[in-house]
Amino acid sequence: MQSYxxxxxxxxxxxxxxxxxxxxYIWKDIKPLKRFATKENRILDIGCGNGxxxxxxxxxxxxxxxxxxxENLINIAKEKYSEATFIVGDMRKLPFEDGSFDIAYSIAAVxxxxxxxxxxxxxxxxxxxVPGGLFVMTNWxxxxxxTKKRIEKGRYLIGDTPxxxxxxxxxxxxxxxxxxxxxxxxxxxxxxMAEAAGFVVKEQYYSKNGEEEGVKExxxxxxxxEKKKEA
Numbered sequence: 123m124q125s126y127x128x129x130x131x132x133x134x135x136x137x138x139x140x141x142x143x144x145x146x147y148i149w150k151d152i153k154p155l156k157r158f159a160t161k162e163n164r165i166l167d168i169g170c171g172n173g174x175x176x177x178x179x180x181x182x183x184x185x186x187x188x189x190x191x192x193e194n195l196i197n198i199a200k201e202k203y204s205e206a207t208f209i210v211g212d213m214r215k216l217p218f219e220d221g222s223f224d225i226a227y228s229i230a231a232v233x234x235x236x237x238x239x240x241x242x243x244x245x246x247x248x249x250x251x252v253p254g255g256l257f258v259m260t261n262w263x264x265x266x267x268x269t270k271k272r273i274e275k276g277r278y279l280i281g282d283t284p285x286x287x288x289x290x291x292x293x294x295x296x297x298x299x300x301x302x303x304x305x306x307x308x309x310x311x312x313x314x315m316a317e318a319a320g321f322v323v324k325e326q327y328y329s330k331n332g333e334e335e336g337v338k339e340x341x342x343x344x345x346x347x348e349k350k351k352e353a
Contacts, residue, residue, distance in 0.1 A: 123239050126303045127212070130234050131191045133300035134171075137291045138194035140298070142172035150332035151342050152178065152229060155258050158346065159184065159225055166223040166250065168213045168243070169231020173199030176206050187223075189213065214242040218250045225256045230342070233261040233304050236286070237315075240307065244319035248349050257321065257347040263328055263340045264306035312345050321347035 134141065152175070159165060161182045167175045170188030172195055179186060186206040190196050191213070199208040211217055213231065226247050232240050247257050263269070264287060272278040272289075279288045285306040291298045309326050316323050324347060328340030 123236055126234075126236065127191070127239075129301050130303055133291070133298070133302045134190075134192035135194045136300045137298050138172075138192060138198060141291065142195065142198050145172055145174050148174065148178050151260060151329050151344070152332075154332050155227070155260075155344070158256050158258050163224040164222065166216075166218070166226040166247075168216075168226060168228040168247065169234070170199060170208065171195050171229075173203045173206060173208060175227060175229060176203045187218075189216065214239055214246060216246045216250050220249055221252045222250045223255065224252055225258065226251060228257070228259045230260055230262060232259055233307055234302070236305050237311070240305070241315050241318065244315050244321065244347075248320045251349045253349055253351040255349045256324065257345075257349070259345045259347075260329075260342045261307045261345070262304060263337065263343050264304070265308075265337050266328075266340050267338055268341060307343060307345075309343065309345075312343070312347075316345075316347045320350050322350060324348045 156178050159179055159182060162184060164185045165179060167188040170190045173188050176186050188199055188206060188208045189211045193210045196208050196210050232243050235243065251257065269278065273280065281288050281303065287304045288301050289304065290300060291302065312326065313323055326345045327334045328337050329335055329342050329344045330340045
């Protein structure tokens with residue numbers, strides 16, 4: 123797993139500026155997720171990239187912290203959103219005290235780890251959330267037509283298991299050869315991981331452009347987990 127993490131880190135450091143330029147605003151699939159946050163929440167953004175999620179809460183006076191493994195993306199985030207806190211770090215080993223956050227978000231990040239790494243992230247997020255805190259995630263849906271077309275065209279490559287995809291970054295006429303690794307997560311897998319990490323699944327659905335959609339048409343799996351309250 124470590125080699126995959128190192129390759130992902132190197133890839134995002136290499137494409138940081140280009141990647142950031144394609145993520146200047148909040149996408150439609152992300153906007154409905156604001157409803158889970160409330161005023162003055164302590165928010166953790168896991169795999170924050172260039173920090174754009176901060177825009178979603180600019181009217182809620184939140185205390186916003188972002189963490190990402192790419193130092194170059196964190197530097198961009200700090201320049202863009204000086205009011206928030208951004209740090210370089212591994213989402214499997216969060217450098218925060220127990221119960222430090224009211225809600226955590228992860229936009230298209232957890233799928234960069236194989237299943238054992240995904241489970242580690244959920245365990246860590248559960249630790250740093252307060253009882254009853256939420257973990258709100260989007261992860262790519264690799265079972266849809268969008269992904270299958272790219273596999274057929276050779277845009278995406280199948281890795282060492284059927285749920286493992288390797289892709290470089292293309293935006294318009296700009297392309298890099300730096301490999302990024304992804305693992306598909308199904309609703310059933312998420313439910314098992316959530317239970318093992320002390321969460322219950324509050325909501326889960328496939329989404330396209332902010333609307334619930336069938337698995338064949340959807341771009342993302344949306345998962346909202348709630349940390350179990352102490353007895």
